[in-house]
Amino acid sequence: EAQVTQNPRYLITVTGKKLTVTCSQNMNHEYMSWYRQDPGLGLRQIYYSMNVEVTDKGDVPEGYKVSRKEKRNFPLILESPSPNQTSLYFCASSLIGGSEGKLFFGSGTQLSVL
């Protein structure tokens, strides 16, 4: 089944404890992206990757890192999480990037930073 898989689904952590949210897609998509969703603010893009060689900041990259060492995986890393990073996170992928790309989303990761 074609899908974008995020793990974990729920995560509670404490301030400053490094964490990684994994994202994997099995559709051979070039483009992958991370979003966070907060009430009243919609989805805001954190980072995106046009392909294995190109990764760039989105609208809210501060406090996050990403890695695209292989096409299928695009982990989101929080080196030192803070309470303002408590949010619902989504990974998405598409065959091509840009406005032509039809995005496929993962099921989301609800992160709470205490």
Next chain:
Amino acid sequence: SQQGEEDPQALSIQEGENATMNCSYKTSINNLQWYRQNSGRGLVHLILIRSNEREKHSGRLRVTLDTSKKSSSLLITASRAADTASYFCAYDYKLSFGAGTTVTVRA
């Protein structure tokens, strides 16, 4: 990047009625997409309309695009309880999403 602005923020309708929501944007576009999100789940792509198209249909969905007004509308006809969701538009290179329109369909 620019976020689409969906309007209204929330909409409550009776089953069988039509639901209309709008998206306004600020830049010129190549195309615009609409997505649906069911309660906290990942977004699902609904439809893509290109800048040279004025209207597009997909099942009970009708999307219009007015590039002169920089706006698009999504119409859901004969709504069902399963249409209860949030709806988002996205259009720029980085596909930014606004806060969406939350639609509640009452039985």
